[in-house]
Amino acid sequence: MWSATCANSAVTTVMCPATMRNGRLLRDRVGMAPGRIVDDRVGRHHSVPPMCVCRRRVGGQRDDLPFGDMADSGTLTGRRALVTGGASGIGRACAVRLAGAGADVVVVDRDAEGAKEVAASVGGTAVAVDLSDLDAVDALDLDVDVLVNNAGLQHVAPLHEFPVDRFSLILRLMLETPFRLVRSALPHMYGRGWGRIVNISSIHGVRASAYKSAYVTAKHGLEGLSKVIALEGAPHGVTSNCVNPAYVRTPLVENQIADQARAHGMSEDEVVERVMLAPAAVRRLIEPEEVAEAVAYLCSPAAASITGSSLVMDGGWSAH
Numbered sequence: 020m021w022s023a024t025c026a027n028s029a030v031t032t033v034m035c036p037a038t039m040r041n042g043r044l045l046r047d048r049v050g051m052a053p054g055r056i057v058d059d060r061v062g063r064h065h066s067v068p069p070m071c072v073c074r075r076r077v078g079g080q081r082d083d084l085p086f087g088d089m090a091d092s093g094t095l096t097g098r099r100a101l102v103t104g105g106a107s108g109i110g111r112a113c114a115v116r117l118a119g120a121g122a123d124v125v126v127v128d129r130d131a132e133g134a135k136e137v138a139a140s141v142g143g144t145a146v147a148v149d150l151s152d153l154d155a156v157d158a159l160d161l162d163v164d165v166l167v168n169n170a171g172l173q174h175v176a177p178l179h180e181f182p183v184d185r186f187s188l189i190l191r192l193m194l195e196t197p198f199r200l201v202r203s204a205l206p207h208m209y210g211r212g213w214g215r216i217v218n219i220s221s222i223h224g225v226r227a228s229a230y231k232s233a234y235v236t237a238k239h240g241l242e243g244l245s246k247v248i249a250l251e252g253a254p255h256g257v258t259s260n261c262v263n264p265a266y267v268r269t270p271l272v273e274n275q276i277a278d279q280a281r282a283h284g285m286s287e288d289e290v291v292e293r294v295m296l297a298p299a300a301v302r303r304l305i306e307p308e309e310v311a312e313a314v315a316y317l318c319s320p321a322a323a324s325i326t327g328s329s330l331v332m333d334g335g336w337s338a339h
């Protein structure tokens with residue numbers, strides 16, 4: 020069950036079928052505007068309301084986070100933003116946040132239904148495509164002002180057993196596809212003298228973890244690509260940056276928690292506490308809306324001089 024209260028203290032209680040279904044993630048989401056629809060996927064709601072505060076029980080200490088009231092409505096008015104992997108998790112939060120800043124958002128994902136639903140909730144457009152198909156990627160309309168390279172997946176296996184096709188797929192989807200998208204988008208951005216490329220990298224873009232060879236390799240490559248875009252794009256008003264979160268509460272991580280709990284005979288709480296949060300000083304999972312806030316900042320006028328950077332939001336992981 021999700022319970023929701025609004026900043027003006029109206030209380031709404033809604034059932035979350037996904038939470039009921041898998042029974043493993045307990046969460047309260049506070050601050051959803053009355054009347055907002057919750058769908059049947061974990062962690063999804065249709066839009067970020069004004070003054071949204073999230074509370075959680077799994078994934079570290081209970082904490083309150085204000086979101087939504089920071090929406091800089093209007094700074095992206097007249098801009099078109101394309102978010103890959105926008106049907107879920109971080110991409111979904113980015114689509115909502117950028118739309119909140121005034122952008123006309125294009126949600127690109129292989130999950131056609133999810134993309135349609137997110138696009139409908141933000142008044143944007145959905146494009147269903149498998150982004151590991153490079154011909155399909157090259158055929159996309161990239162006349163956009165903001166490009167968020169976000170789509171990704173994880174595969175965990177020791178190097179000597181790592182499936183070679185998974186390695187190729189991860190590098191294609193998470194490195195070559197961003198290159199192709201940027202290549203297609205830059206002429207439009209150069210023409211307008213303005214553009215924002217935001218690459219959703221990871222703490223694994225700057226740190227390695229065992230058993231994640233393809234993911235770590237792809238993210239490190241993305242860091243390099245982002246810097247080259249920054250150098251070439253600067254004379255044309257185009258910035259390029261990475262955002263580098265540690266573990267974010269999304270389906271990608273929720274699946275890992277469940278897998279590891281099964282593999283190690285631990286509870287899901289123990290996996291989060293003892294494995295995922297072990298190197299972090301801030302002992303909780305990051306919320307997708309926090310990442311979206313960083314993305315929106317990098318697209319805002321305040322960040323015009325920030326390019327070629329990596330905005331690390333890792334709860335102190337890399338401070339060691």
Ligand SMILES: NC(=O)c1ccc[n+]([C@@H]2O[C@H](COP(=O)([O-])OP(=O)(O)OC[C@H]3O[C@@H](n4cnc5c(N)ncnc54)[C@H](O)[C@@H]3O)[C@@H](O)[C@H]2O)c1
Nearest residue numbers: 104107108109129149150151169170171221266267269271
């Ligand atoms: N969740 C985390 O802890 C975390 C941390 C750091 C970085 N990231 C990065 O954030 C990005 C988004 O991850 P998330 O956690 O929101 O995952 P997610 O699984 O919630 O969302 C990923 C989205 O990408 C889409 N996608 C996957 N393969 C695709 C393909 N071939 N074609 C089109 N769409 C495809 C999926 O359908 C999904 O909608 C990834 O690049 C991931 O590496 C995630």
